Amino acid sequence: xxxxxxxxPFTRETAIEKVRKAEDAWNTQxxxxxxxxxxxxxxxxxxxxxxxxxxxxxxxxxxxxxxELDYRLVKELWAFTGDHIAVRFxxxxxxDSGQWYRAHGNEQWEFDANGLMRRREASINDVPIREExxxxxxxPGPRPADHPGLTGLGL
Numbered sequence: 779x780x781x782x783x784x785x786x787p788f789t790r791e792t793a794i795e796k797v798r799k800a801e802d803a804w805n806t807q808x809x810x811x812x813x814x815x816x817x818x819x820x821x822x823x824x825x826x827x828x829x830x831x832x833x834x835x836x837x838x839x840x841x842x843x844x845x846e847l848d849y850r851l852v853k854e855l856w857a858f859t860g861d862h863i864a865v866r867f868x869x870x871x872x873x874d875s876g877q878w879y880r881a882h883g884n885e886q887w888e889f890d891a892n893g894l895m896r897r898r899e900a901s902i903n904d905v906p907i908r909e910e911x912x913x914x915x916x917x918p919g920p921r922p923a924d925h926p927g928l929t930g931l932g933l
Contacts, residue, residue, distance in 0.1 A: 782815055785893035786861035793858035796893075797865050801853040802920035809839035817896040824900045846871035850914035852921060854928045856884065863887045868933055870907070870914045878912060879904045 784792035803812050813835040821830045822838070829838065843849060851869035858864070865885050872878045883902035890896050913931050916922050 780814070780892060780894060782893035785891065786889050788858045788860070788863060790855075790858070793863050794855050796863060797853050797855045800865075801851055801867075804851050804853075805849075805918075805920045807839075807843045807849060807918070809836040809843070812839055815895055816898070817890055817894045820894075820896050820898065822898045822900075824898075825902050845873065847874065848872050848918075850916065850918075850921070852914060852928050852931075852933075853885075861889045861891075863889070866928065868914075868928060870912055878907045878909050880907050880911075880913075881905075 784795050788796065800815065803815060806812070813832045816832060816835055818832055819830055820832070820835065822828070822835065824838065827838065829835075846869075849869060849871045851867060853865045853867040856864040856866045863886075865887070867881075867883050867885065869881045870878060871881070881902050881904045883900055885898060885900045887895050888897040913933070914921075916925055
């Protein structure tokens with residue numbers, strides 16, 4: 779049986795740890811690695827898409843990162859209780875024409891007893907930005923430990 783610590787019930791510290799682990803995984807842009815944090819029958823709503831299961835998650839993420847180039851994500855804990863965590867996030871990407879965007883969103887997460895996410899609901903809005911307005915400029919991969927989060931950047 780897969781276990782993904784930290785597991786519920788969450789404390790403030792373990793909720794923050796869970797959020798950072800999710801952010802780090804998503805910043806790898808490895809769909810299979812990301813999918814392993816979810817139950818095999820995990821249910822998702824991402825913008826206007828509804829789907830479930832790891833295979834669907836992998837397919838979705840492959841499509842996403844084929845469109846969203848130079849992706850960089852920052853997540854921040856918003857609230858938590860028991861087996862639920864709410865986050866706010868922003869990420870930056872460019873499309874194949876070179877137009878940059880900052881996506882603003884929030885997610886609600888529900889976990890099983892083993893710390894796997896069984897439900898994810900995401901609401902996201904994209905705002906066009908100029909290249910010089912970018913704030914997430916680290917090399918591809920997880921955000922460096924000394925790079926400020928959303929609050930630290932005034933976002």
